[in-house]
Amino acid sequence: MNLAKLSFTTLPIIWTGRHSRAMQSLPVAVYGAYGHTGRLLVKELNRRGHLPVLSGRDARRLKALVDEYPGSDMRPASLDAPAEMDRALTDVAAVVNCAGPFGDTPPASLLDASRRAGVHYLDVAGEALVAWRTFNDFRPSDGTLVIPAVGFFGALGDLLASVAYAGAPSPADEVSVAIALNGWTPTAGSDRAGVLRAGRRVVYVDGHLDVRAGTPEPFGKWQFPPPFGQREVTGEFPTADVVTIARHLPTQDINAYIHVQSPGEAASTQRFLAEVTVRWGKQQTRVWAAGRDIYGFSAALAGEAIDRLLRGESRATGLATVSEAFDAADFLRALPLDSLELG
Structure with missing residues (x-):
């Protein structure tokens, strides 16, 4: 990563x-x-x-x-x-x-x-x-x-990536979306959607969308802006941002990472930070947004x-x-x- x-x-x-x-x-x-x-x-x-x-x-x-x-x-x-x-x-x-x-x-x-x-x-x-x-x-x-x-999972990353991509050479080498949550109590619908997903992960590699399953999720570290700082993240997070970004922003790869702090907190106190980087060669642009309650x-x-x-x-x-x-x-x-x- x-x-x-x-x-x-x-x-x-x-x-x-x-x-x-x-x-x-x-x-x-x-x-x-x-x-x-x-x-x-x-x-x-x-x-x-x-x-x-x-x-x-x-x-x-x-x-x-x-x-x-x-x-x-x-x-x-x-x-x-x-x-x-x-x-x-x-x-x-x-x-x-x-x-x-x-x-x-x-x-x-x-x-x-x-x-x-x-x-x-x-x-x-x-x-x-x-x-x-x-x-x-x-x-x-x-x-x-x-x-x-x-x-939240689909539009925010797409909006941020579109801003970061503006003025960048096309295609980019890599777009990365990293999300940090200070806690997450999924709704019943979110839980059931996870069951229906059955471990499948949509990824975008070498200019193509694909589905992965049966392999371990990659792990790494991401340096978020304050207040999160450096956190361990899970890669290949199956967010719709991968699909929305791939639809209209030419790039070789799209990465999606997530960090969820434990234990989960009530939605009224939930904080999120979403950061997007667009890289081409040795140059990159970073943008981010922070708010509360993803629902x-x-x-x-x-x-x-x-x-x-x-x-x-x-x-x-x-x-x-x-x-x-x-x-x-x-x-x-x-x-x-x-x-x-x-x-």
């Missing part, structure tokens, strides 16, 4: 809340609205002035959520009932899929329903296999946007993407990553981060 050591001074960021601009309230469907991340996203969309349309399989749990948000539109729908899915997406501007666990196949029923309805689709899946197969297997309807992996941050990522999408700020249609659809540096500066270093 090429784990170079640099240090940075923390840069405080004030969240200016771009969503406060006057904008028309538009209905946005949240599928899996009663799950952990779904609830956080419903709260985020409500705060941003959108009209959440609450959907999912379980009508009882949806009703309990409607009681928290009086006046919300409740639309129960099963993924194996196309007519119910079509009703759920009637007259909405976009749908965000928060229904875990995300396995190793794209959520075809909801993607197909979004295509029939002609609405934008986003999901918060952090699973590399899901993102890879969504990009490979799905074709959106004309004029709509499909953005997989609009969550709450995923909701903020999706909320910001919805805001920009409905304001007509997307520079892409069809299949795209967050940083293909929007200006990466500007997007990062709008997020609720404790610190951000973009070089």
